[in-house]
Amino acid sequence: GAVVSQHPSRVICKSGTSVKIECRSLDFQATTMFWYRQFPKQSLMLMATSNEGSKATYEQGVEKDKFLINHASLTLSTLTVTSAHPEDSSFYICSARTPGQVSEKLFFGSGTQLSVL
Amino acid sequence: SQKIEQNSEALNIQEGKTATLTCNYTNYSPAYLQWYRQDPGRGPVFLLLIRENEKEKRKERLKVTFDTTLKQSLFHITASQPADSATYLCAPPPSSASKIIFGSGTRLSIRP
Numbered sequence: 001g002a003v004v005s006q007h008p009s010r011v012i013c014k015s016g017t018s019v020k021i022e023c024r025s026l027d028f029q030a031t032t033m034f035w036y037r038q039f040p041k042q043s044l045m046l047m048a049t050s051n052e053g054s055k056a057t058y059e060q061g062v063e064k065d066k067f068l069i070n071h072a073s074l075t076l077s078t079l080t081v082t083s084a085h086p087e088d089s090s091f092y093i094c095s096a097r098t099p100g101q102v103s104e105k106l107f108f109g110s111g112t113q114l115s116v117l
Numbered sequence: 118s119q120k121i122e123q124n125s126e127a128l129n130i131q132e133g134k135t136a137t138l139t140c141n142y143t144n145y146s147p148a149y150l151q152w153y154r155q156d157p158g159r160g161p162v163f164l165l166l167i168r169e170n171e172k173e174k175r176k177e178r179l180k181v182t183f184d185t186t187l188k189q190s191l192f193h194i195t196a197s198q199p200a201d202s203a204t205y206l207c208a209p210p211p212s213s214a215s216k217i218i219f220g221s222g223t224r225l226s227i228r229p
Contacts, residue, residue, distance in 0.1 A: 043220065043221045044161070044206070044219045049216050093160045104166065105151060105166060106163065109160050110159055111158065
């Protein structure tokens with residue numbers, strides 16, 4: 001199956017710093033990628049839809065100036081958590097579909113555990 | 118409003134038994150449902166998709182059913198093993214924006 005690579009897998013940072021998370025589709029081109037956030041023992045919460053070459057679409061309640069998304073190429077989307085605070089500590093996961101599949105399965109990255117001190 | 122619900126309580130099963138997880142939906146009729154597995158600290162992995170006109174679908178020890186009358190999908194793992202312990206997520210078709218929203222997931226523990 002398709003492979004989605006996410007990096008880093010774990011990051012610890014000081015409050016007030018910015019953290020960038022990368023999501024790459026390794027063997028396919030992804031015009032759309034999705035960013036999810038997950039708190040312990042809770043389900044995935046969709047944060048935003050990343051569209052190649054255009055602005056991301058954010059879910060209600062997600063601050064677009066806080067969570068910057070860039071999808072500059074067909075294989076790379078980045079999520080930058082700006083001025084991170086302890087409440088931003090969470091597990092962030094990206095996903096993508098292979099081309100031509102409008103409504104079917106997602107391939108997920110391995111996730112990034114962010115801890116803000 | 119449209120809703121997908123899974124039993125949010127953990128399910129503990131004795132090894133070798135069949136584990137059955139439930140996904141209920143209300144206020145709409147999804148054309149299909151997907152099931153994913155998520156291990157701690159990892160991203161979900163796709164397992165099965167069942168369409169509304171399919172009563173049952175199987176993959177090795179996994180079986181999924183879709184009952185449009187009960188508005189429910191059941192996910193079965195037969196001859197369960199401790200390695201089957203994980204959280205299982207149910208997901209409906211994407212919304213108009215082609216995004217998939219997941220159910221709350223059920224945490225399954227298989228004890229030896």
